[in-house]
Each structure stands twice: as structure tokens, then as C-alpha cells.
Amino acid sequence: MSLTEQTDARESRSHIDTTGGSPKRIEIVLDGSSLSVDLLEKYLNADETRVTISPDAVERVNAANAVLQDWLKEKKPIYGVTRGLGPLKDKILNEDEEIEFQKRILVSHATGFRQLFPDDIARLALLIRANVSCIGTFGSRLTLIERMLDVLNAGVIPQIPVDGSLGSGDLQPMAALGLVLTGSEHGRAKYRGEVGPAPEILAKAGLAPSFELATGEALSIISGSTMLAAGTSYILCQLRRQMALIDGAYAMTMEAVRGEIQALDPRTHAARHHPGQIEAARSMRSLLIGSHWTTDEGRARLGETAPRVQDAVSLRSSPHIHGSMRIVADRVTEDIDREINASTLNPLILRNDENPEQFEIAMGGNYDGSHLAHQLDFLSIVVTDCAGLSAARGSRLISNRASYGLPENLAAGHPGLNSGLVQVQSLQLSILGQMRQLANPASIHSLTAKDMQEDHNSMGNASLSDLLANIGHFDEVLAVEYLLAAQAIDIIRPKMEGLPLGSGTSALHEVVRTCVAPPGDDRFYKDDLMAVLDLIQSGELIATVQRFTGHFRRSLP
Numbered sequence: 001m002s003l004t005e006q007t008d009a010r011e012s013r014s015h016i017d018t019t020g021g022s023p024k025r026i027e028i029v030l031d032g033s034s035l036s037v038d039l040l041e042k043y044l045n046a047d048e049t050r051v052t053i054s055p056d057a058v059e060r061v062n063a064a065n066a067v068l069q070d071w072l073k074e075k076k077p078i079y080g081v082t083r084g085l086g087p088l089k090d091k092i093l094n095e096d097e098e099i100e101f102q103k104r105i106l107v108s109h110a111t112g113f114r115q116l117f118p119d120d121i122a123r124l125a126l127l128i129r130a131n132v133s134c135i136g137t138f139g140s141r142l143t144l145i146e147r148m149l150d151v152l153n154a155g156v157i158p159q160i161p162v163d164g165s166l167g168s169g170d171l172q173p174m175a176a177l178g179l180v181l182t183g184s185e186h187g188r189a190k191y192r193g194e195v196g197p198a199p200e201i202l203a204k205a206g207l208a209p210s211f212e213l214a215t216g217e218a219l220s221i222i223s224g225s226t227m228l229a230a231g232t233s234y235i236l237c238q239l240r241r242q243m244a245l246i247d248g249a250y251a252m253t254m255e256a257v258r259g260e261i262q263a264l265d266p267r268t269h270a271a272r273h274h275p276g277q278i279e280a281a282r283s284m285r286s287l288l289i290g291s292h293w294t295t296d297e298g299r300a301r302l303g304e305t306a307p308r309v310q311d312a313v314s315l316r317s318s319p320h321i322h323g324s325m326r327i328v329a330d331r332v333t334e335d336i337d338r339e340i341n342a343s344t345l346n347p348l349i350l351r352n353d354e355n356p357e358q359f360e361i362a363m364g365g366n367y368d369g370s371h372l373a374h375q376l377d378f379l380s381i382v383v384t385d386c387a388g389l390s391a392a393r394g395s396r397l398i399s400n401r402a403s404y405g406l407p408e409n410l411a412a413g414h415p416g417l418n419s420g421l422v423q424v425q426s427l428q429l430s431i432l433g434q435m436r437q438l439a440n441p442a443s444i445h446s447l448t449a450k451d452m453q454e455d456h457n458s459m460g461n462a463s464l465s466d467l468l469a470n471i472g473h474f475d476e477v478l479a480v481e482y483l484l485a486a487q488a489i490d491i492i493r494p495k496m497e498g499l500p501l502g503s504g505t506s507a508l509h510e511v512v513r514t515c516v517a518p519p520g521d522d523r524f525y526k527d528d529l530m531a532v533l534d535l536i537q538s539g540e541l542i543a544t545v546q547r548f549t550g551h552f553r554r555s556l557p
Contacts, residue, residue, distance in 0.1 A: 014026065014027055014028045014029055014034070014039060015027040016042055016046075023042045023045055023046040023047075024046065024047045024048065025046060025047065025048040025049070025050075026042050026043055026046040026048070026049050026050075027049075027050045027051070027052065028043060028049075028050075028051045028052075028127075029051075029052050029053070029054050030051060030052070030053050030054060030057060030130055030131045030134045030145075030149075031053075031054040031056055031057045031131075031134055032057055032060070032131055032132060032133075032134035032135035032136070032341060033135070033341045034341070035127075035128065035131050035337075035340045035341055036337045036340075037233050037236050037237070037333045037336050037337060037340075040124060040127070040233050040237070040340075041236075041237045041240070043124075043127070044120050044123070044124070044234075044237060049152075049153070050153055051127060051130070051149050051152055051153060052149070053130075053134060053142075053145060053146070053149070054134070057134035057135075057136070058142060060134070060135065060136025061133070061134060061136050061138075061140070061141075061142045061145065062142055063136060064136045064137060064138065064139045064349045064359070065139055065140065065141050065142070067139065067349055067359040068081075068139035068215075068216060068349060071361070072095075072098075072215055076361070077092075078216070078347060078361055079346065079347050079363050080105075080216065080219035080223070080346075080347070081098075081139075081215060081216040081219065081347075082098070082215075085105065085219070086450045086451075086453050086454065087450050087451040087453045089453070098215040099212070099213070099214070099215065101215075101218070102212075102213035102214070102215070102216075102217060102218040103182070103184075103213070103218075105175070105178075105218035105219065105222065106175045106178045106179050106182065106184065106218055106221075106222070107175075107179070107184065107186055108175075109171045109172055109175035109222060110172060110175035110176045110178070110179055110186065110187075111164050111172055112160070112161030112162065112163045112164030112165070112172045112173060112176060113161050113163060113164070114161060114162070114163050115161065115162045115163065115465075116159050116160060116161055116162065117160045117161075117162055117173065117227070117231070118234065118468070119157045119190065120234055121160075121227070121230050121231050121234045122157050122158045122159070122160050122177070122230075123152065123157060124229075124230035124233055124234060125158075125160070125173070125174070125177060125226050125227050125229075125230035126148055126151065126152050126158065126177065127152060127230075128226050128229055128230055128233075128340045129148060129174070129177075129221065129224070129226045130145050130148040130149055130152070131340060131341065132224065132226075132340070132341070132342060132343060132344055132345075133145045133148070133220065135341075135342075135343050136349075137343040137345065137348045137349050137350060138220040138343075138345055138348075138349065139216055139220070139349045140214070140216065140217045140220040141214055141217070144181075144213070144214075144217050144220070144221075147181055147211050148181060150207055151180065151181060151202070151205075151207065154191075154205040154206065154207055155191060155192065155205065156180070156189050156190070156191050156201060156202060156205045156207065157189060157190040157191070158176060158177045158179075158180040158181075158187070158188075158189055159176070159180075159188040159189060159190055159195060160173045160176045160177055160227070161173065161176060162461070162465050164461075165227065165460075165461035166447065166449060166454070166457035166458070166459060166461065167225070167228065167369045167370075167372075167373050167443075167457055167458035167459045167460030167461045167462070167463070167464075168225075168367065168368060168369060168454055168456075168457045168458055169222065169223045169224060169225060169346075169367035169368075169369070170222070170224065170225050170226055170227040170228060170369065170461070171222050171223070173227040173461075174221055174222040174223075174224070174226055174227060175221075175222050176188075177221065178213075178218060178221040178222055179198060180198045180201075180202075181211060181221065182198075182210065182211050182212070182213060183198050183199045183202055183208070183209045183210035183211055184198055184199075185197055185198070185199060186198075189201040189202065191204055191205045219345070220345060223344075223345050223346055223367045224344030224345050224366070224367050225339075225344055225367060225368065225369035225372055225458075225460065226344065227461070227464070228369045228372040228373070228376070228458075228460045228461070228464055229336060229339045229340050229344075229372065231376075231464040231467075231468070232332065232336050232339075232372055232375065232376060232379075232464070233336055233340065235376075235379065235464075235467055235468070235471060236329055236332060236333055236336065238471050239325065239329045239379070239383070239471075240329070240552040241539070241542045242383075242471070242474055242475070242478070243280075243283075243322065243325060243326060243329075243552065244283075244542045244545040244546055244549065244552070245475070245478050245536060245541060245542055245545065246322055246325075246386055246389075246390060246478060247280065247283045247284055247287065247322060247545060247549065248287060248482075248504070248505075248508050248541060248544070248545040249390060249393075249478050249481040249482055249485065250284055250315075250318050250322070250393070251284055251287035251288050251502065251504060251505045251508070252481070252482060252485035252486065252489070252505055252508055252509065253315070253393045253396075253397060253481060253484075253485045254284075254288060254291075254294055254315065254505075255288070255291060255293045255294065255485070255489055255501050255502065255505045256397060256403070256406065256484075256485045256488035256489050256492075257311075257315070257396065257397070257403050257404055257406070257488075258293050258294055258295075258298045258299045258301075258302070258304075258404065259294050259311050259315045260294070260308050260309075260310055260311050260315075260316075261285075261288060261291070261294040261295075262310075263310070263311060263315065263316040263317075263318075263319070264281050264284050264285045264288070264319065266278070266281060266282065266285070268281075269281040269319060272320075274320075274323055274327065275323075275326075275327070276322075276323035276324060276325070276326030276327035276330070277319050277320050277322075277323030277324075277327075278323070279323065279326055279553060280318075280319040280320075280322035280323040280326060281319035281323070282549075283322075283545075283549040283550075284318070284319060284322075286504060286548045286549045286550075287502055287503075287504030287505055287508070287545065287548050287549060288502035288504065288505060289502055289503055289504065289548075290500055290501075290502050290503045291500070291501055291502035291505065292499035292500055293496055293499055293500075293501060293502075294502075295499075297499065298496065298499055299404070301492075301495045301496050301499070302404060302405035302492065302495060303405060304404060304405075308404075312396065312402070313392075314389055314392040314393050314396060315393070315396075318389060318393075321385065321386060321389050322386065322389075324382060324385075325382050325383070325386050328378060328379060328382045329379070329382075330554050332375045332378075332379060333554070335371065335375060339372065342366070343366055344366050344367060345366060345367060346363060346364055346365060346366055346367045347361050347362060347363045347364070348361070348362045348364065348366065349361060349362075350362050368458060369458040369460040370443065370456075370458040370460070372458070372460050372463075373442065373443035373458040373459060373460030373463045374441075374443050376443075376460060376463035376464055376467050377439075377441035377442060377443050377463050377467075379467055380438065380439045380441075380463070380466055380467040380470050381439050381441075383435075383439075383467070383470050383471065383474050384432075384435045384436055384438075384439040384470060386474070387431075387432055387435050387470075387473065387474050387477040387478075388432055388436075390428075390477050390478055390480075390481045391425075391428050391429055391432045391477060391480075391481075393481055394425045394428050394429075394480055394481050394484050395425060395429075397410060397425070397481075397484045397485060397488055398410050398420070398421060398422055398425050398484065403488070405492075406488050406491065406492065407420070407491060408420070409421060409422040410422075410484060410487045410488055410491065410519075411522075412487070412491055412519035412520055412521070413519075413520060413521045414521075417521075418521055418522045419522055420522070421483070421484055421487055421525060423525070424480055424483060424484065424525050424529060425480060425484060427480065427529075428476075428477055428480040428481070431473050431476050431477055431480075432473075432477060434473060435470050435473045435474070435477075438466040438467075438469055438470050438473075439466070439470060441463070442459045442460075442462035442463040442466060443458060443459055443460065443463055445459050445462075446458070446459060447459070475533060475536050475537065476533060478536065479529055479532040479533040479536055480529065482508075482512055482532050482535075482536075482541070483512070483516065483525075483528055483529055483532050486509055486512040486513065486516065487519050489501070489509055490513075490518050490519050491519050503548065504544075504545070504547075504548035504549070507544050507547065507548070508541065508544055508545065511535060511540055511541055511544050512532060512535065512541075515531040515532070515534070515535060516528045516531050516532060
């Protein structure tokens with residue numbers, strides 16, 4: 001079954017009302033196998049959401065919980081249930097201690113502080129944990145999953161600190177989520193913009209202010225790399241918008257330097273057989289349809305009398321580099337589609353292969369987040385390289401020689417008296433330098449913890465934190481390219497009289513000019529840059545690109 005067919009099958013189990021384009025209302029039915037990144041993106045973009053549990057999942061959850069109850073009566077040794085955690089795995093818990101143990105797990109593990117994860121990541125973490133609980137391998141009660149969905153459907157958002165996790169099970173951030181679910185006074189939550197102690201916020205949302213966990217349920221909440229899965233899903237959604245943004249920035253720059261559009265010939269890209277590259281080139285061509293600036297006639301307007309033959313790598317190979325980001329994102333999406341429907345817990349309750357009516361307990365390492373950490377690091381490298389490509393194009397725009405005749409520094413009016421946008425482009429390079437520091441892989445820096453019991457840790461939380469920062473920086477780098485290209489287009493427009501821009505690039509230029517004044521004497525360019533960044537973050541530039549290129553398409557067949 002292809003990726004598209006898999007996605008269609010998953011969405012058939014959920015109701016999505018897409019009146020007016022983006023989903024207005026979405027209802028997701030959790031069954032432990034049908035979530036996808038595509039569905040999560042629609043969930044985040046919907047105006048109204050509701051999540052329920054499928055009847056099959058209810059049956060599986062109840063069956064596993066019944067088995068766990070039998071094992072508790074037998075006093076079966078089970079890690080984190082009738083035994084302690086980590087180096088204390090051999091410490092026996094008596095029946096009177098088991099409920100208190102649930103509370104103590106959460107308060108002792110929720111040690112994070114400072115910066116918080118974005119609200120959307122917290123929402124996804126709650127949704128994903130509810131979904132994987134529906135697989136029926138955790139042994140937790142149906143009422144715990146229902147509590148998760150009550151919190152989610154009510155619009156209560158756990159406030160989850162970023163710091164504190166080694167990326168092995170996401171124990172710290174998920175313990176913070178667990179404090180909200182249980183209504184602990186130590187939990188912090190948000191409801192309709194108000195942040196406060198969990199019991200108070202839950203009550204304002206019309207929910208019971210407290211919820212008591214049964215034996216084994218604290219571990220079923222905190223173990224399993226759920227924050228890494230939620231964070232990666234969120235980042236993939238962000239990358240989809242940035243794929244549109246960088247294609248638009250490229251097209252604007254191509255107009256400004258009157259680039260050789262032959263580099264976008266579909267036959268060239270078909271000959272390479274890489275679907276991401278083919279899709280990127282198609283998107284770029286869609287924006288430049290109708291352009292007469294990117295022709296021999298357009299180039300002659302600024303004095304080019306000989307054929308250019310071909311452009312520099314930053315223009316000629318942009319489809320390949322943009323395409324690489326598409327391909328990597330698609331590969332990671334495949335993996336996350338599996339991860340968010342996987343039994344990520346230690347221990348697991350599994351059916352006997354030979355006799356499915358019998359169950360066994362299996363202690364293993366399914367909580368581990370190493371593969372997620374590796375992919376987050378890879379995504380950060382790709383994002384940073386694409387930011388470097390944008391900065392290379394920015395450097396070309398402010399160079400009289402490399403831009404084939406644009407004024408030095410893109411200075412309008414009286415050059416010399418006016419310095420132009422040189423420091424705006426220097427800012428772009430400064431941000432790129434920060435991105436390169438953050439793109440150093442965290443996943444190779446495992447630290448040994450907990451008396452050697454955890455002698456390898458994925459460090460995925462650091463990978464996630466660094467990539468979240470780089471996603472924000474990527475927007476800033478692209479905002480600079482848009483600003484530079486718009487300035488260049490306006491400066492040379494008098495010489496291009498009678499020659500139209502491409503339909504897509506013309507629309508993008510008009511959007512920029514709705515909030516940024518045309519070129520003139522030097523001014524406080526920070527305001528201009530922040531205005532373009534607002535256009536990016538509001539989605540207006542992205543929507544404009546997508547009018548001409550279509551919405552995100554997966555490159556892989």
C-alpha cells in the first residue's frame with residue numbers, strides 16, 4: 001500500500017470537515033494504528049477538534065488490564081509496577097505502597113524548568129500517548145485513556161518544560177504531563193490563555209480537578225519517547241510550510257538576478273530520478289510562469305549582451321537542495337507514522353504467539369528514543385544547509401558583480417550616503433552561524449546515568465530543542481532573502497518596463513509591499529525585516545506560494 005493509500009485509509013476512520021480549505025472540524029477515532037503526520041497536521045490546523053476511542057481499542061485495553069489485575073494478585077515481579085524503577089528495579093513494592101508509588105513517580109521525575117515546549121507539541125504528546133495506549137499492551141485502565149481525551153477535548157494544555165530529559169523514555173516532560181492529568185498541585189496547565197495550577201485550570205474547564213492513578217499507570221504515562229515523537233511530528237508540519245517559503249524566496253531571487261530558468265527544465269530533474277528534486281523544480285516553475293525577467297531580453301536590460309550559459313550553484317542547484325529537504329522529511333514522516341502507532345513502553349503485556357488467549361510480560365527497551373534523536377539531528381543538518389543556501393543567494397543579491405548589475409549593497413537613492421541592506425544580509429549570516437552551532441548532532445553525546453543502569457541515553461531532547469530553535473532561525477533567514485529580493489526587484493523595475501514578473505513572484509512581491517515601503521533612503525530596516533517575518537509567521541506568504549504551487553505534496557511514491 002502506498003503512502004497516499006495509507007493516509008487515505010487512516011483518514012477514512014476520522015471525520016474531517018474541510019469547508020473553506022483548511023479543516024474547520026476534525027474528529028479522530030483512536031485505535032492504536034491509524035494516526036499519521038498528515039492527520040496530526042490537520043488536527044493542529046482545525047478550528048474544532050474531538051478525539052474518541054474505537055470499540056476495538058476499548059476491548060483490547062480492557063483485556064490487557066484484566067490480565068494485569070490477575071498478575072497483581074499473584075504478586076508477579078514486574079518492573080515499575082510491583083518493583084521500583086531504574087537502579088531500584090529489584091526493590092519490592094507491597095500492595096499498600098503501589099498507589100502511593102504512582103504519585104511519587106510523577107513528582108520525583110518532573111524536574112524540568114525554564115523554557116516550555118510549544119503548546120502544539122504538548123497537545124500532540126497527549127494525543128499520541130492516548131493512541132499508543134489503545135494498542136492494548138500497557139495494561140492501564142480505559143478510564144486513564146478517557147481522562148487523557150477529556151483533558152485534550154476540553155482544551156486544557158499541559159505546560160511542559162523542555163529541560164531535564166536525556167531522551168530515554170522522555171521521563172521528565174511526560175511526568176509534567178502526568179501531573180496535569182492527575183490534578184497535582186505541582187502541575188501547570190493552560191486553558192483559554194490562562195495558566196495556573198492544574199487543579200484550578202481543570203476545574204475551570206469543567207473537569208474533575210483530580211484523578212487517581214492505579215498500579216502501573218504512572219509508568220504507562222511517562223515511558224516511551226512520546227515527547228520526541230510529538231516534537232518531530234510538529235517539526236515535520238513546520239517544514240512543510242518552510243518548503244513553500246524557500247521555493248518562494250528562490251523564485252523572487254531568480255527574478256531579481258534575471259536567472260537562467262533552463263536550470264528548472266523538468267527533463268533535467270526527471271533524468272536524476274529523485275522525487276524531491278522533481279517536486280521542488282515543479283514548484284519553482286509554477287511561481288515563475290510568465291516571467292520575462294528571466295529571459296535573454298530581461299538580462300539585456302541591465303547590459304548582458306552575451307548568453308549567460310548557466311548560473312552559480314546557489315541558483316542552478318537550488319531544486320536539488322530544496323529537494324533534499326523534501327526527501328529527508330518524507331523519510332522521517334514514514335518513520336514517525338510508525339512511531340505514533342507503536343508500543344513504546346517498558347514493560348509490555350504481549351499475547352503468546354502460540355496461544356493468543358494467554359499473555360506474557362516482556363521487559364525490554366521500546367522506550368528508547370535513539371532513532372528519533374538521529375532523525376532530529378539529520379533534519380537539523382538539512383534545515384541548516386538550506387538556510388546556508390538562502391544566505392548564499394542573499395550574498396549574491398548585495399553584490400554588484402555576482403548579481404549581474406544590481407547596485408552594491410542594494411543601496412537605493414545616493415549610494416555612499418545610503419548604505420543599503422548590507423547589514424540586513426550580515427544579520428542573515430550571523431543567524432546562519434548560530435544555526436550551524438545548533439546543528440551539531442546531540443545524539444552522539446550519550447551520557448551514562450543512574451548508577452550505570454542507563455549507560456546509553458539518546459540525548460534526543462537536546463536534538464529536539466536545538467531543531468526547534470533552528471526552525472525559528474530558518475524563518476528569519478528566509479525573511480531576509482524575501483526582503484533583499486523585493487528591494488532588488490523594485491530598484492531595477494524602471495529598466496524592466498514592459499517585461500512582466502512571473503505570476504507567482506508578482507503576487508509574492510505585492511504581499512511584501514503591503515507591509516514594507518518601497519526602496520528609498522536608508523531607514524530603520526529592522527522594522528522592515530520584522531514585518532516580513534510577521535508575513536511568514538502569519539501564513540500569508542505561505543498561502544500566496546501555495547496558490548501557485550499547490551499544498552504540500554509528499555515526494556515519495
